Amino acid sequence: MRIKSWIALTRVSIMDFMQFRLSAFVMLIGNIIYLIVIYNLWKAIYASVDNATINGMSFNDTMIYLVLASAQFTFMEAYLVWMMSRSIQSGKIVLDLLKPVPYSQYLLFGLEGGNICAFVVTFIPTFIIVEIITKGYIHLGINTLFYLVAATLGMLINFAIDFFVGTICLYTQSTWGINIMKEVVVLFLSGATVPLAFFPETLRKIVMFFPFHAIYNTPLTFLTKGPELSLAESFIMVGEQAAWVIVLILIGKIFWKLSERVITVNGG
Amino acid sequence: MKRLGFYISIYRKIVIQDIKSKMSYRSDFIISMIGMILTDISELAAFYIMFLNFPSVCGWTYHEMLFLYGFSLVALTPLQCLFDNNWQLRHYVYEGDFIKYCFRPINVFFYYISEDFDTKGLGQFFVGFGTIIYAWYKLKLPVTFVNIAALIVALFAASLFMVAIMNIAAASCFFLTNSGYIMVTMNKFRDYAKYPVTIFPIFFRIIFTFIIPIAFIAYFPSLVILRPQNIPFLTWFSPVYGIIFFYISYKIWMFGASKYSGTGS
Amino acid sequence: MEYVIELKNVDKEFKVLNRHEGLKGSFQDLFSRDYKIIKAVNDVSMNIKPGEIVGYLGPNGAGKSTTIKMMTGVLQPTRGEILVNGKVPYKNRTANAQNIGVVFGQRSQLWWSLPLIESFKLLKDIYNISDKDYKDMLTLYESLVDIKELYSKPVRQMSLGQRTLSDILAAFLHNPPIVFLDEPTIGLDVSMKAKIRNLIKALNKEKNTTVILTTHDMGDVDALCERIVIIDKGTMLYDNDIEHLRSFFGAYRTLLIKTKKHPEELTDDEKKAELDNVEAIVKEAFADKEFTFSSTDEGWCSILIDESQVRLMKVLNHIQEKIKVYDVRLEEISTESVIRKIYEDAENMKKAN
Numbered sequence: 094m095r096i097k098s099w100i101a102l103t104r105v106s107i108m109d110f111m112q113f114r115l116s117a118f119v120m121l122i123g124n125i126i127y128l129i130v131i132y133n134l135w136k137a138i139y140a141s142v143d144n145a146t147i148n149g150m151s152f153n154d155t156m157i158y159l160v161l162a163s164a165q166f167t168f169m170e171a172y173l174v175w176m177m178s179r180s181i182q183s184g185k186i187v188l189d190l191l192k193p194v195p196y197s198q199y200l201l202f203g204l205e206g207g208n209i210c211a212f213v214v215t216f217i218p219t220f221i222i223v224e225i226i227t228k229g230y231i232h233l234g235i236n237t238l239f240y241l242v243a244a245t246l247g248m249l250i251n252f253a254i255d256f257f258v259g260t261i262c263l264y265t266q267s268t269w270g271i272n273i274m275k276e277v278v279v280l281f282l283s284g285a286t287v288p289l290a291f292f293p294e295t296l297r298k299i300v301m302f303f304p305f306h307a308i309y310n311t312p313l314t315f316l317t318k319g320p321e322l323s324l325a326e327s328f329i330m331v332g333e334q335a336a337w338v339i340v341l342i343l344i345g346k347i348f349w350k351l352s353e354r355v356i357t358v359n360g361g
Numbered sequence: 362m363k364r365l366g367f368y369i370s371i372y373r374k375i376v377i378q379d380i381k382s383k384m385s386y387r388s389d390f391i392i393s394m395i396g397m398i399l400t401d402i403s404e405l406a407a408f409y410i411m412f413l414n415f416p417s418v419c420g421w422t423y424h425e426m427l428f429l430y431g432f433s434l435v436a437l438t439p440l441q442c443l444f445d446n447n448w449q450l451r452h453y454v455y456e457g458d459f460i461k462y463c464f465r466p467i468n469v470f471f472y473y474i475s476e477d478f479d480t481k482g483l484g485q486f487f488v489g490f491g492t493i494i495y496a497w498y499k500l501k502l503p504v505t506f507v508n509i510a511a512l513i514v515a516l517f518a519a520s521l522f523m524v525a526i527m528n529i530a531a532a533s534c535f536f537l538t539n540s541g542y543i544m545v546t547m548n549k550f551r552d553y554a555k556y557p558v559t560i561f562p563i564f565f566r567i568i569f570t571f572i573i574p575i576a577f578i579a580y581f582p583s584l585v586i587l588r589p590q591n592i593p594f595l596t597w598f599s600p601v602y603g604i605i606f607f608y609i610s611y612k613i614w615m616f617g618a619s620k621y622s623g624t625g626s
Numbered sequence: 627m628e629y630v631i632e633l634k635n636v637d638k639e640f641k642v643l644n645r646h647e648g649l650k651g652s653f654q655d656l657f658s659r660d661y662k663i664i665k666a667v668n669d670v671s672m673n674i675k676p677g678e679i680v681g682y683l684g685p686n687g688a689g690k691s692t693t694i695k696m697m698t699g700v701l702q703p704t705r706g707e708i709l710v711n712g713k714v715p716y717k718n719r720t721a722n723a724q725n726i727g728v729v730f731g732q733r734s735q736l737w738w739s740l741p742l743i744e745s746f747k748l749l750k751d752i753y754n755i756s757d758k759d760y761k762d763m764l765t766l767y768e769s770l771v772d773i774k775e776l777y778s779k780p781v782r783q784m785s786l787g788q789r790t791l792s793d794i795l796a797a798f799l800h801n802p803p804i805v806f807l808d809e810p811t812i813g814l815d816v817s818m819k820a821k822i823r824n825l826i827k828a829l830n831k832e833k834n835t836t837v838i839l840t841t842h843d844m845g846d847v848d849a850l851c852e853r854i855v856i857i858d859k860g861t862m863l864y865d866n867d868i869e870h871l872r873s874f875f876g877a878y879r880t881l882l883i884k885t886k887k888h889p890e891e892l893t894d895d896e897k898k899a900e901l902d903n904v905e906a907i908v909k910e911a912f913a914d915k916e917f918t919f920s921s922t923d924e925g926w927c928s929i930l931i932d933e934s935q936v937r938l939m940k941v942l943n944h945i946q947e948k949i950k951v952y953d954v955r956l957e958e959i960s961t962e963s964v965i966r967k968i969y970e971d972a973e974n975m976k977k978a979n
Contacts, residue, residue: 123542123545123546123549126546127549129565130553130561130565133560133561133562133565134556134560136416136560137419137560138411138415138418139415140413140417140419141415141416141417141418141419143418147414147415148414152464174569238496253548265388265389265392266386266388266389267386267388267389267392267393267395269396269481270389270391270392270393270394270395270396270397271392271396272396273393273396273397273399273400274396274399275390277396277399277400277403277404278399280603281403281406281407286403286407287407287410291409291410291411291413291414293410293413310426318528336623364821369750370751371748371752374747374748374751375737375748378737378740378748379737379739379740382739382740382780383739457733458733460695460700460730460733461730461733461734461735463698463700463719464698464700464723464726464728464730464735465723465735465752466721466723466724466752466753468720469719469753476737543796
């Protein structure tokens with residue numbers, strides 16, 4: 094039964110996470126400090142202009158966006174590329190391939206438990222703190238449900254990209270370089286470092302053609318612009334994400350199938 | 362002094378060998394370099410986009426912020442190039458491999474740190490250097506001997522602070538188990554050095570000045586060149602303070618190492 | 627100077643924090659003063675002459691590494707006195723390091739990414755070896771092992787055997803009066819072990835280097851050591867030359883019997899059952915006598931008999947009356963059984979107390 098092995102893998106990864114409770118706690122503290130820095134930085138930035146909103150983003154919008162983007166990063170980023178490249182270099186990948194589950198699923202469900210735990214331990218507390226500080230600025234309603242769906246899809250997109258990049262590591266020894274490039278491109282083009290709303294018009298249009306904005310920008314828009322979105326708009330946004338998930342997973346699978354041969358030839 | 366010459370000559374030989382062996386993995390070398398430069402450029406792009414929307418940050422203009430950023434990148438180079446092995450320290454300590462550094466007739470800290478020269482840092486240096494020159498030109502700063510000398514002294518002091526902070530963070534693994542997050546958190550703090558410290562409330566300003574002195578990394582030294590008419594008194598001490606702080610970090614590191622093996626030498 | 631190493635009543639205690647469980651426990655530990663004291667080395671004394679090869683033996687966790695760390699100056703003894711080359715090692719670790727060579731387990735001390743010869747050149751500088759001594763040493767190495775082909779190979783790409791070989795050569799490079807070898811043959815195949823042993827022996831002969839060797843491999847002891855020191859749970863059990871050791875247990879002989887036609891095909895459980903059966907038979911007849919029973923890898927039953935208590939032939943006859951014996955072998959006591967016997971006696975003494 095496929096589902097059974099998925100659940101088993103998820104459970105193991107949750108237990109794994111539990112062993113590092115202290116580091117999860119520190120992750121949360123780090124996030125709160127980040128919150129304070131971001132709060133002060135953007136307060137200073139907004140203080141230098143007369144209007145309260147820039148490109149449709151108020152101070153609260155920007156701050157919530159960035160803090161939650163960082164919190165979302167802690168539960169979404171599972172360092173899959175590191176993991177894959179390390180097991181490729183140590184030859185452990187051969188053992189992983191012997192498991193009775195396709196490698197991509199083995200990785201996905203092996204990481205998912207950690208993602209869920211990090212969501213509970215870091216994202217939810219950060220969310221609550223933000224909600225208290227901004228006195229309930231984030232609208233709670235159907236948009237939060239949409240956020241959960243969009244965040245899950247965003248995580249799948251992130252996973253598919255990671256899996257694709259991890260596969261590249263079969264061909265090159267440069268683990269660090271590949272990793273850092275992926276991280277920079279994804280974080281920048283997804284709007285995790287600077288909200289996409291601030292991007293110049295043409296750049297924003299180009300970025301929209303890539304899947305990256307669907308990882309951070311789409312889910313976070315549900316939280317910052319929740320009530321302004323119509324149901325139809327919301328479904329279109331989620332639909333676009335779903336389309337990206339399907340396309341990227343397909344591409345990743347095909348690339349992996351073509352590359353698997355490298356392992357069988359070289360013996361890992 | 363004879364001892365110093367001895368160490369320099371050994372260090373030079375180790376580094377030359379290390380660079381040679383790294384160059385032999387050419388594709389890795391190039392990809393890592395591109396990755397490093399890309400990281401810095403994405404940060405520059407973030408600055409650029411921010412200043413498209415906002416004219417200034419807390420009275421700091423785009424080019425002044427660029428100067429600050431370029432300055433912090435160049436000051437980061439020694440840490441990245443020479444002290445990168447600190448990131449591996451906790452693995453050596455947990456797995457018991459650190460002991461191997463204790464059997465040689467040379468200083469343990471020197472021996473450990475000399476083992477890795479991280480060539481990626483050079484990419485960072487060039488981006489930072491280019492940014493400083495660009496900002497210098499745009500800000501129409503005068504090119505005088507005093508200014509250049511001040512820049513060099515300030516960069517030197519800033520590097521000492523960067524290295525010292527990460528030395529202490531790395532040494533925490535001698536005292537605590539599972540200390541990886543301290544490195545990561547400190548590294549994040551170090552990253553805030555590129556913002557003017559005045560944007561923070563007074564409580565954090567005190568912390569960033571005296572406890573985790575990241576204000577000395579880029580902010581205070583940059584003032585010397587950017588706002589020479591209005592420099593906080595403390596700034597003049599930053600080279601001295603930097604040397605003291607570095608020395609303290611070295612002592613903590615060595616104390617940790619001797620605690621690890623149980624001897625006081 | 628008569629001795630290169632002198633240990634006088636050396637103790638080493640470690641303070642260990644009693645760790646608490648859970649998140650709350652981790653926080654408690656940050657401030658806790660709840661220490662317990664563990665005695666790793668207890669009243670150890672020995673004197674070692676120049677040029678000796680001493681086997682330093684004991685089960686895992688016996689305190690071997692701790693003693694070696696004290697002799698290398700990395701650890702400071704809690705009590706007692708250590709002199710290495712006439713100096714106190716921990717008081718000046720770096721000066722002491724100049725006069726010793728160390729190979730510590732499988733942890734290569736060479737530069738991982740550098741070709742071997744570059745590591746050697748760096749060591750030449752670090753230890754201030756003169757050009758002539760360096761050249762002579764390499765010539766000696768080249769005459770002993772095929773090292774030349776390894777010179778240009780980075781340590782990272784070497785096999786475990788090649789790496790161990792290189793590490794040992796690196797430890798002897800500055801011609802120190804003393805070399806410490808911590809389990810140098812661990813994980814190596816038979817021919818590589820022989821190669822390493824020959825190398826150590828030759829270097830010891832050539833340079834009159836004192837070698838302190840810890841190992842679990844009795845082959846190392848038989849091939850190299852004239853003298854052995856045995857330690858268990860921090861306490862010294864034995865210190866004498868190896869001939870004396872064997873004669874000390876000279877009355878002991880080992881009887882090996884084959885109780886099945888093809889005992890090598892038995893599973894471990896079945897081997898154990900065979901042994902238990904034999905043990906029961908022997909103990910029934912000679913209840914007041916002492917024996918040590920064990921199974922060999924080939925499935926033979928091995929019985930260590932003290933002939934001053936009971937004749938071996940008598941035991942064999944009795945067994946043969948009870949069960950069918952396919953084959954019989956007699957052995958003088960091996961170093962391995964002697965050492966196991968020493969551990970067991972110490973254990974029994976403790977129980978008796």
